[in-house]
Structures are given as C-alpha cells and as structure tokens.
Amino acid sequence: MKFRTLTLLMTYKCNAECDICVFNCDKYKNDIMNLDDAYRYIDEAFEIESFENLAISGGEPFLLYDSLIKICKKANQKGIPITISTNGFWAVNVEKARSVILELKSLGVTSLYISVDQFHAEYISYECIKNILRASKNIKIRIDLHTIVTKSSLKLKDIAQELENEIMGYQIVQWPCIACGRAKTNIGENEFIYQETIPSCICSNLNTLVIDSYGRVFPCCGITDKTNHLSANLAKEHSIKEIIEYFNNNVYLKLLETYGARWFTEAIDKYNIDIKLKNKYTSLCELCGDLFSLDNSENIYREAIECEKQKLINKYKLASNT
Numbered sequence: 467m468k469f470r471t472l473t474l475l476m477t478y479k480c481n482a483e484c485d486i487c488v489f490n491c492d493k494y495k496n497d498i499m500n501l502d503d504a505y506r507y508i509d510e511a512f513e514i515e516s517f518e519n520l521a522i523s524g525g526e527p528f529l530l531y532d533s534l535i536k537i538c539k540k541a542n543q544k545g546i547p548i549t550i551s552t553n554g555f556w557a558v559n560v561e562k563a564r565s566v567i568l569e570l571k572s573l574g575v576t577s578l579y580i581s582v583d584q585f586h587a588e589y590i591s592y593e594c595i596k597n598i599l600r601a602s603k604n605i606k607i608r609i610d611l612h613t614i615v616t617k618s619s620l621k622l623k624d625i626a627q628e629l630e631n632e633i634m635g636y637q638i639v640q641w642p643c644i645a646c647g648r649a650k651t652n653i654g655e656n657e658f659i660y661q662e663t664i665p666s667c668i669c670s671n672l673n674t675l676v677i678d679s680y681g682r683v684f685p686c687c688g689i690t691d692k693t694n695h696l697s698a699n700l701a702k703e704h705s706i707k708e709i710i711e712y713f714n715n716n717v718y719l720k721l722l723e724t725y726g727a728r729w730f731t732e733a734i735d736k737y738n739i740d741i742k743l744k745n746k747y748t749s750l751c752e753l754c755g756d757l758f759s760l761d762n763s764e765n766i767y768r769e770a771i772e773c774e775k776q777k778l779i780n781k782y783k784l785a786s787n788t
Contacts, residue, residue: 467685467713467723468516468673472706474504474537475678475688477525481555482589486614488647488689488751491525498530499679503702504537507677510706512544521674523551531556535573542574551579553586557594563601570607577608582629582638584620592628599632611638616657619643645748646689646755660746665753666728672719675709677701685713689751695758696722717771718758730757733770741766 476499480491511517520541527534527550534550541548550570557563570578582595595611602609611633613625622640626633642659643649669686676684681702688697695718700709713719721729727750734741741762747753 467710467719469511469514469675469685469710470516470518470673471521471675472507472511472517472519473521473523473674473676473687474499474507475523475525475676476504476527476530476533476537477679479529480524480526480553481529482526482553482586484585484589484648485652486583486585486616486643486649488644488649489525490648495525497679498533501533501536503681504533505540507701507706508537508540508544508546511675512546514706514710519547519549521549521551526553526555528552528556535569538570538573538575546574548573548575549577549579550575551581553581553590554594554598555590557597557601560597560600563594563597564605567598567602567605567607571605575607577610578602579610579612581614582611582625583613583615584625585614587628596629596632599629599636603635609636611636613638613640614643615640615659616643616653617659618657642748644689645752658748660748662746664727664731664743664745665747665750666726666731667750668724668726669722669750669754672723675706683709685716685719687751690755690758694764695762696754718767721771722754727753727757730767733767733774737770737773739766739770 477495477497478489478491479493479495479497480487481493483492508520522534522537538548556566567578578598580595580598582592598609613622615621622638626638643653643657645653645658671686674686676686676688678688681699682697683700684697686696696716698712700712704712731743733739734743741756743753743756
C-alpha cells in the first residue's frame with residue numbers, strides 16, 4: 467500500500483459534543499498524543515517516498531494549541547504541507563483569527579478544514595467561522611468549509627446564508643451524516659440520508675494512515691468501528707515501516723483495496739456467512755462497521771478466503787499447463 471497522507475489524531479477531547487460526531491468526542495476526554503511520539507511518526511513516515519502531506523485532527527486539536535504549534539514546526543522543518551481540522555472556536559474576533567492563521571501559515575499550514583453546520587452551531591458561534599473567513603481574505607491559505615446534514619437539518623444553502631457575504635470566494639461542501647459513533651444513537655434512523663444501493667466501491671481513503679492519541683493505527687479515515695480486522699495498537703512500539711508491512715499483510719485490507727466492499731457482501735451470500743447486513747447504508751464507512759464488527763470473529767471470512775484462493779491457484783495452474 468502507498469500511503470500519501472499521515473493523519474495525527476491528537477486527541478478525542480473536544481469542546482463540542484455534536485450529535486453527529488463519528489468519534490464520540492467530548493470535553494470529558496483527557497487523552498493527548500505524546501509529542502515525542504508525534505515527532506517520531508513524522509520522522510519515520512516522511513522518510514518513505516509515498517507520503518506527501520500531514521493532516522492534524524481530533525477531537526479539537528486547537529485545545530492543545532502549544533502542542534499543535536510544536537508539531538507544525540517539526541513538519542515544517544521537513545517542508546511538509548499541513549492541513550488542520552477544527553471547529554473554529556478560537557476565532558473569537560477577527561484580530562485573534564488573523565494572528566492564529568498567520569502563525570499557522572508561517573509554519574507550513576496550507577489549509578484549514580472547518581466544520582460548520584447546525585450541529586456544531588450548538589457549541590460554536592457562526593460568528594467565529596465568519597471571523598476566520600474575514601481574517602483569511604488576504605492570506606494565501608486554503609479554507610475548506612464542510613457541512614454535515616440530515617434530512618431535516620439546515621442544508622448548505624442555509625449555512626451559506628448564516629455566513630452571509632463572508633462566504634464569497636470560499637468553497638463549502640455538504641456531506642450526509644454517517645451512521646457511526648454518536649450519530650448511531652443520537653440521530654433518528656429516519657433522519658439519515660441513505661444511498662440507493664449497498665456501497666460496493668473501493669474506499670478512496672485507503673491512502674491515509676491515521677494514528678490516534680492512544681497509538682492505534684488505521685489504514686483509512688478510521689471512522690468506522692475500530693476492530694482488529696482493520697486496525698491495531700501498533701504505533702507505540704512499532705515503526706511506520708513495520709505498520710505499513712502489517713497492513714500489506716492484512717488480507718481483509720488487500721481485498722478491500724483490490725475489489726472493494728463488493729467482495730465481502732458477495733461472500734456473505736455465497737458462503738452463508740453469519741453476518742446480517744442492512745438493506746441500506748449512509749456510507750461505505752457504515753457498511754465496513756457491519757462487515758468488520760467487533761462482534762465478528764477475525765476468522766469469519768476465512769473459509770471464503772481460502773476457497774477463493776484455491777480457485778485462483780487452480781486457475782493459474784490450468785493456465786500454466788496450457
């Protein structure tokens with residue numbers, strides 16, 4: 467696998483407790499990524515040619531501002547482009563917002579990924595987001611605004627209206643709420659916007675290596691349930707190269723990377739595997755949560771994998787004999 471982005475999930479602590487949060491973040495979490503660990507992850511990852519950029523997320527990484535700045539300084543020494551995800555609570559006025567953005571830009575931060583929607587607005591004023599937009603007008607830094615929606619929530623046009631003229635010149639994208647994490651229990655089933663068919667595509671995030679504050683690693687965005695099928699507690703005691711080797715030897719991941727979720731949904735029917743899938747899903751992430759649930763044995767697909775492997779062996783034997 468060729469990972470292009472290293473994502474450091476600095477903490478699950480957040481000053482918001484949004485109903486849509488896929489990581490169940492809240493103000494009561496006290497986990498913090500150790501700085502020496504973060505430095506090592508950066509050093510080791512960017513010795514590998516495929517890695518191109520660093521993403522920093524949470525939780526809310528700006529709650530750990532001093533550590534955030536130190537991590538940015540470390541990455542900037544290597545000339546690594548940096549993206550930071552935030553809810554924007556820190557932009558209490560334009561002057562503060564401008565000061566922070568200028569400091570981040572000087573440290574190699576090329577873009578800010580900002581959450582702004584009805585759910586975040588319960589905790590973070592729209593005025594904070596407007597302050598960021600006002601402050602960054604003449605600063606060459608990318609601002610990406612992302613809105614999560616349910617059937618009855620405010621939609622993109624409503625959020626754009628809340629941000630008034632400050633939205634001019636900025637990109638804002640609307641995404642459906644994913645039925646994972648807190649949303650799975652706090653958002654009513656009838657509120658989710660489901661896909662018309664069960665997802666079967668190859669995940670576009672399989673080029674992202676995520677490491678969280680506990681040292682757990684994920685070969686994708688890590689939104690879905692954290693099972694041993696696709697994640698492991700490796701980062702504290704293993705190098706980035708060893709982690710990548712681990713993922714390269716993960717048969718479940720290789721099947722996802724090669725064939726997409728379709729291989730598993732078809733195997734469930736073909737081999738009568740004891741996994742009950744829903745008729746509809748909000749996203750591929752939610753589907754993976756069912757395919758690789760903690761309730762499922764790690765060997766639940768073993769028979770299907772062995773049978774398909776033998777078919778390939780027989781096919782190649784036949785081809786070589788002819």
